[in-house]
Amino acid sequence: MPINITMPALSPTMEEGTLAKWHVREGDTVSSGDVIAEIETDKATMEVEAVEEGTIGKILVAEGSENVKVNAVIAVLLEEGESAGDIGAAEAPKAEDKPAPAEDKATESKPEAPKAPASSADAKPAPQPVPAPRSGGERVFASPLARRLAKEAGIDLAALSGTGPKGRIIKADIEKARTEGVPSKPGAAPAAGAALAAGLGRNQVLAMYEEGTYDLVPADGMRKTVAARLTESKQTVPHFYLTLDCRIDALLKAREEINAAAPKDKDGKPAYKLSVNDFIMKAWALALQRVPEANATWAGDAILYHHRSDIAVAVAVPGGLFTPVVKSCDTKSLRQISDEVKDLATRARSKKLAPHEYQGGASAVSNLGMYGIKHFGAVINPPHGTILAVGAGEERVYAEKGEIRTGQFMTVTLSCDHRSVDGALGAEVLGAFKTLVETPVMMLA
Numbered sequence: 001m002p003i004n005i006t007m008p009a010l011s012p013t014m015e016e017g018t019l020a021k022w023h024v025r026e027g028d029t030v031s032s033g034d035v036i037a038e039i040e041t042d043k044a045t046m047e048v049e050a051v052e053e054g055t056i057g058k059i060l061v062a063e064g065s066e067n068v069k070v071n072a073v074i075a076v077l078l079e080e081g082e083s084a085g086d087i088g089a090a091e092a093p094k095a096e097d098k099p100a101p102a103e104d105k106a107t108e109s110k111p112e113a114p115k116a117p118a119s120s121a122d123a124k125p126a127p128q129p130v131p132a133p134r135s136g137g138e139r140v141f142a143s144p145l146a147r148r149l150a151k152e153a154g155i156d157l158a159a160l161s162g163t164g165p166k167g168r169i170i171k172a173d174i175e176k177a178r179t180e181g182v183p184s185k186p187g188a189a190p191a192a193g194a195a196l197a198a199g200l201g202r203n204q205v206l207a208m209y210e211e212g213t214y215d216l217v218p219a220d221g222m223r224k225t226v227a228a229r230l231t232e233s234k235q236t237v238p239h240f241y242l243t244l245d246c247r248i249d250a251l252l253k254a255r256e257e258i259n260a261a262a263p264k265d266k267d268g269k270p271a272y273k274l275s276v277n278d279f280i281m282k283a284w285a286l287a288l289q290r291v292p293e294a295n296a297t298w299a300g301d302a303i304l305y306h307h308r309s310d311i312a313v314a315v316a317v318p319g320g321l322f323t324p325v326v327k328s329c330d331t332k333s334l335r336q337i338s339d340e341v342k343d344l345a346t347r348a349r350s351k352k353l354a355p356h357e358y359q360g361g362a363s364a365v366s367n368l369g370m371y372g373i374k375h376f377g378a379v380i381n382p383p384h385g386t387i388l389a390v391g392a393g394e395e396r397v398y399a400e401k402g403e404i405r406t407g408q409f410m411t412v413t414l415s416c417d418h419r420s421v422d423g424a425l426g427a428e429v430l431g432a433f434k435t436l437v438e439t440p441v442m443m444l445a
Helices: 144-153 171-180 202-206 221-236 249-260 276-290 334-349 423-438 440-444
Strands: 003-006 016-022 035-040 045-049 054-059 065-069 073-078 239-247 296-298 303-305 311-313 315-317 320-322 363-367 386-390 394-400 403-417
Touching: 144 171, 221 320, 239 423, 249 276, 249 403, 249 423, 249 440, 276 311, 276 334, 276 363, 276 386, 276 423, 276 440, 311 334, 315 334, 386 423, 403 423, 423 440
Parallel strands: 311 363, 363 386
Antiparallel strands: 003 073, 016 035, 016 065, 035 045, 054 073, 239 403, 296 303, 315 320, 386 403, 394 403
8 A cells, every 4th residue: 555755753843844855756766764855944954764665656745845744745655566546645735734824823713624634545545544633733643443442531632642653643542541641741832811922913014114115034944933932931931030240260261271281283273272151061060960959941730850961052043043952061071062062053053953952951051242242131942941141251340358359250140930940049050150160170170
């Protein structure tokens, strides 16, 4: 029977993507593991491999197609002995299946029900599950038996994650839900009555400006995702902010001495060059280990206390930003952190990061000091519990024991999710960070 090749979910949060390129044509023979296509998400471009061998019978989604939904059929694979005549009524996603623009969503009163994707069929087609809608229009794929058992048990399929092929909900998932209960899902949409504000739509904004006085540039996938996630963060995460100044004379001296002692290659270039941000990453990772209760993320109805200090670092890229994660940052040397951040930043700018490299972590560092910014408050990137905003180092006048002195200082602001990190706890972990920054030799102990 012909096999549907569907749009893969390249990350847990992916809902749609762009089919950037096909590496095969209709009639080509493929084996398991062969690269057949490239998929672009808002974060990365990744290769898709064939999971079974056969012949490409029909390509349903053309190169460059945008907003292709996860699990939509993009091609049909023929097994040995099958021909194009065995392909049934599988169709490419239609335009009306695509999400409506934000301005239309704000005004429509009766959204069209999501359509079930057509499936390939032969003379005796196997029964195909009819997807039921999740909240927000996402589809639920389940076997007919699982649907019947769920109905009998009063279980909402939309609340389950399937363990069958391509995420399909099967009998075992229903039986597990019967015995263990339906799991709650972190990050679920707000309940009715707590809907997020939609903001002004495109047409409402354009009506305020004279035509010809602006350039209208459609937002790409990355910018849309950044806008959606950070809007959700500010509306659903109870932020509070803690600010203090750190004296960094000792840190700057240590950095200068370490860089001066770096071995040189045959061309006289140093093997490494540490930045102030490398020290900040290390200090913040160690501070979270000293105050482990602050190394936390909110998970809907529970708090996760993390064993490792996995620290994300904000990297500006054209059209948006990435937050690649340095895993176990507390156990790595300053040089290791420096090398890893440079590698992650380089690959982030070319969208070559794998999902596991920019997902997870409990906290993040956002440093705008190199732009001369003295002080700012960063927006938490869920599910992180905190984010540390770092300003520029500058010479300041201060008083000490009745004498006027000068020194190098930087201002840092910690944004906390009040659900997982309270005020006193945030103050404690920020104080631990200040101690480490002002006494950098402690980072090497």
